[in-house]
Amino acid sequence: MPDVHAVRRSRLADHLSQEGLTAAMVTDLVNVRYLTGFTGSNAALWLAADTTTDAGARLATDGRYRDQSAAECPDIERVIDRALARALLDAAHLSPGSVVAVETHSLSVDAYTGVTELLTASSVVARSIDRAIEQLRTVKDKTEQAALRQACDISVGALDALHAGPLLGRSEREIARDLEQKMYERGAEAVGFDTIVATGPHSAIPHHQPTDRMVADGDFLKIDFGARYEGYHADCTRTVVVGAAQAWQSDIYAAVRAAQQAGLDACVAGRDIAESDREVRRALDEAGHLEHFTTGLGHGVGLQIHEDPFISARHTGKLHAGTALTMEPGIYLAGRGGVRIEDTLVVTSGAPEVLTAATKDLLELP
Amino acid sequence: MPDVHAVRRSRLADHLSQEGLTAAMVTDLVNVRYLTGFTGSNAALWLAADTTTDAGARLATDGRYRDQSAAECPDIERVIDRALARALLDAAHLSPGSVVAVETHSLSVDAYTGVTELLTASSVVARSIDRAIEQLRTVKDKTEQAALRQACDISVGALDALHAGPLLGRSEREIARDLEQKMYERGAEAVGFDTIVATGPHSAIPHHQPTDRMVADGDFLKIDFGARYEGYHADCTRTVVVGAAQAWQSDIYAAVRAAQQAGLDACVAGRDIAESDREVRRALDEAGHLEHFTTGLGHGVGLQIHEDPFISARHTGKLHAGTALTMEPGIYLAGRGGVRIEDTLVVTSGAPEVLTAATKDLLELP
Numbered sequence: 001m002p003d004v005h006a007v008r009r010s011r012l013a014d015h016l017s018q019e020g021l022t023a024a025m026v027t028d029l030v031n032v033r034y035l036t037g038f039t040g041s042n043a044a045l046w047l048a049a050d051t052t053t054d055a056g057a058r059l060a061t062d063g064r065y066r067d068q069s070a071a072e073c074p075d076i077e078r079v080i081d082r083a084l085a086r087a088l089l090d091a092a093h094l095s096p097g098s099v100v101a102v103e104t105h106s107l108s109v110d111a112y113t114g115v116t117e118l119l120t121a122s123s124v125v126a127r128s129i130d131r132a133i134e135q136l137r138t139v140k141d142k143t144e145q146a147a148l149r150q151a152c153d154i155s156v157g158a159l160d161a162l163h164a165g166p167l168l169g170r171s172e173r174e175i176a177r178d179l180e181q182k183m184y185e186r187g188a189e190a191v192g193f194d195t196i197v198a199t200g201p202h203s204a205i206p207h208h209q210p211t212d213r214m215v216a217d218g219d220f221l222k223i224d225f226g227a228r229y230e231g232y233h234a235d236c237t238r239t240v241v242v243g244a245a246q247a248w249q250s251d252i253y254a255a256v257r258a259a260q261q262a263g264l265d266a267c268v269a270g271r272d273i274a275e276s277d278r279e280v281r282r283a284l285d286e287a288g289h290l291e292h293f294t295t296g297l298g299h300g301v302g303l304q305i306h307e308d309p310f311i312s313a314r315h316t317g318k319l320h321a322g323t324a325l326t327m328e329p330g331i332y333l334a335g336r337g338g339v340r341i342e343d344t345l346v347v348t349s350g351a352p353e354v355l356t357a358a359t360k361d362l363l364e365l366p
Numbered sequence: 367m368p369d370v371h372a373v374r375r376s377r378l379a380d381h382l383s384q385e386g387l388t389a390a391m392v393t394d395l396v397n398v399r400y401l402t403g404f405t406g407s408n409a410a411l412w413l414a415a416d417t418t419t420d421a422g423a424r425l426a427t428d429g430r431y432r433d434q435s436a437a438e439c440p441d442i443e444r445v446i447d448r449a450l451a452r453a454l455l456d457a458a459h460l461s462p463g464s465v466v467a468v469e470t471h472s473l474s475v476d477a478y479t480g481v482t483e484l485l486t487a488s489s490v491v492a493r494s495i496d497r498a499i500e501q502l503r504t505v506k507d508k509t510e511q512a513a514l515r516q517a518c519d520i521s522v523g524a525l526d527a528l529h530a531g532p533l534l535g536r537s538e539r540e541i542a543r544d545l546e547q548k549m550y551e552r553g554a555e556a557v558g559f560d561t562i563v564a565t566g567p568h569s570a571i572p573h574h575q576p577t578d579r580m581v582a583d584g585d586f587l588k589i590d591f592g593a594r595y596e597g598y599h600a601d602c603t604r605t606v607v608v609g610a611a612q613a614w615q616s617d618i619y620a621a622v623r624a625a626q627q628a629g630l631d632a633c634v635a636g637r638d639i640a641e642s643d644r645e646v647r648r649a650l651d652e653a654g655h656l657e658h659f660t661t662g663l664g665h666g667v668g669l670q671i672h673e674d675p676f677i678s679a680r681h682t683g684k685l686h687a688g689t690a691l692t693m694e695p696g697i698y699l700a701g702r703g704g705v706r707i708e709d710t711l712v713v714t715s716g717a718p719e720v721l722t723a724a725t726k727d728l729l730e731l732p
Contacts, residue, residue, distance in 0.1 A: 064573065064661065102475075109470035109478045110494070128476070177550050184543050190560070207430065295430065 016049035022098035031133040040065040044084040060084040096123035104128040139322040147232035152355035154227040155234040158182035172197040172210035188227035196224035204338040217243040220337040236356040237342035240363040255287035269321040382415035388464035397499040406431040410450040426450040462489035470494040505688040513598035518721035520593040521600040524548035538563040538576035554593035562590035570704040583609040586703040602722040603708035606729040621653035635687040664692040
């Protein structure tokens with residue numbers, strides 16, 4: 001069975017061939033990891049469209065990563081040289097007239113200038129790769145789905161354990177640290193992003209940073225968090241009430257839950273990605289709360305916490321089976337409180353597979 | 367007393383004037399934070415060289431950050447618009463022939479293309495800012511030094527507390543999590559970077575990632591870690607022996623300690639930055655271990671964990687009072703073990719102020 005990274009490189013090589021590109025110089029480190037498994041902080045990958053030549057795939061990194069690159073990428077030729085781009089171009093022996101794809105969306109102007117000077121000296125042309133690797137990454141393979149599933153299981157396990165203990169009187173910061181510790185105990189390699197713990201009126205702030213405010217009786221407690229596992233990110237939000245829910249809290253909670261379900265129902269392979277956004281907004285509008293939903297609906301998730309595709313009215317295109325997304329509508333009532341319910345899911349030909357399997361019933365916790 | 371950010375902007379405006387630049391479009395978020403205090407994830411700053419005009423300073427960000435930008439940057443005109451560059455340029459009303467500095471070292475090619483198209487339409491020229499803000503940032507003002515000092519105090523307090531407990535039999539991962547928890551308890555806003563805990567033979571790997579390996583009797587225990595406080599990073603490494611030190615351990619420890627002291631002694635305002643590197647290498651060579659020092663000697667530290675200036679034979683230039691640096695020589699004996707001693711310091715006209723005031727005596731801990 002070919003290595004999962006070799007399969008990904010083969011898909012990119014096919015794309016390069018179709019676009020009439022000789023090779024790609026991959027400089028974005030997330031994309032390098034996706035295509036090779038290398039996790040260090042300095043590297044570039046050369047990938048030829050014609051994988052039958054000895055040029056094939058070649059990874060350049062510096063001396064700090066000699067052993068690590070050998071361990072992580074045993075099947076790829078490696079060059080240890082601080083001048084990554086120069087080393088890769090020297091090794092490639094390009095013919096005049098070759099066209100090299102570069103990552104103009106992330107490569108800095110100065111780095112690009114350096115690369116194009118080297119290319120021009122060999123009568124070779126640079127062209128934008130036009131986010132081709134980000135596009136490939138939108139459909140997760142089995143290895144990626146397994147890592148996402150594990151990241152989500154760790155996260156949900158940690159949240160359930162947190163919810164099992166008393167919450168009243170604990171500070172936002174303390175709850176955040178406790179939840180993070182519980183993710184580590186369950187095998188998280190890292191906390192995927194800054195944990196949001198928002199109590200009472202703070203829950204109306206979509207991206208609140210934890211403070212020393214203590215959970216009071218009757219507060220909403222909104223937690224947006226996720227573990228990282230083998231590089232893949234879980235992203236989950238649940239909102240509970242500490243004490244007994246008041247009517248307005250139950251009302252907006254029910255509205256968000258129904259809106260999220262409407263979004264999930266529209267999230268099917270082959271349908272337009274904007275349909276979920278339309279359905280969620282329709283549901284929130286019917287509940288009289290459309291104006292209180294002030295964030296984006298969702299985003300791709302994988303090696304990055306936010307990646308292509310994004311869900312909004314501005315983003316169109318068909319959903320594909322295997323795409324991992326978040327779906328995170330909310331209602332935010334400034335000064336009072338807010339609710340967000342967010343899942344990480346994988347698109348299928350039927351109902352999406354929801355990976356963050358924590359209950360969405362409104363919990364009233366002590 | 368003028369706001370610290372206004373003082374920094376004034377210094378940049380002076381630089382722009384001297385270079386014949388009309389204004390700068392600052393897109394690097396760390397630099398935006400340095401010049402404004404804004405901590406959100408999407409913004410750009412317009413700064414005119416002539417600060418007497420109403421163009422002055424203007425911050426663009428999107429709707430998510432309307433309230434946060436108002437709270438963090440009350441003294442700057444703000445534009446809320448998703449099209450950051452366009453909004454800033456529209457508001458600036460530039461005359462034909464103006465020259466706008468852009469951050470070509472970090473701005474992507476695609477973003478730069480968008481900006482230059484807008485500029486060309488107004489007969490305005492773009493020019494590289496040539497890392498001018500990174501250069502300003504190398505000298506820390508009092509506010510920055512206070513934040514660095516606090517980050518280092520938190521870090522040292524956490525390490526001392528960790529060292530006070532038993533270490534034998536604990537895993538690298540467990541020790542890393544415990545140390546991080548202790549930093550949070552002491553007021554860290556975040557862990558500044560991935561904590562390195564390396565035991566026994568793992569200590570020979572400069573940038574080892576914690577595993578489930580347990581501390582065994584006679585092991586080196588090398589910990590490289592640091593807290594973040596108000597955006598500023600501490601960076602500290604200490605190596606201890608768990609149990610009784612063997613002669614080879616005491617020998618390489620003493621060699622690293624002496625080499626680090628030689629580096630600190632050469633780290634004086636007005637002297638060349640490469641002198642510390644020469645002195646450290648001379649000391650390690652005399653000890654017969656120069657070949658076992660395989661990393662860089664140090665780097666600037668502040669809003670980023672690694673920033674200008676870097677200390678190595680390749681980097682020259684004078685040291686300035688107020689520059690914050692790390693000094694981190696090591697000896698790494700593959701398969702056996704290694705020692706690194708690292709401090710965060712501030713350059714002065716005399717001996718550097720070492721902010722990471724943990725003992726450098728070789729500790730033998732239970």
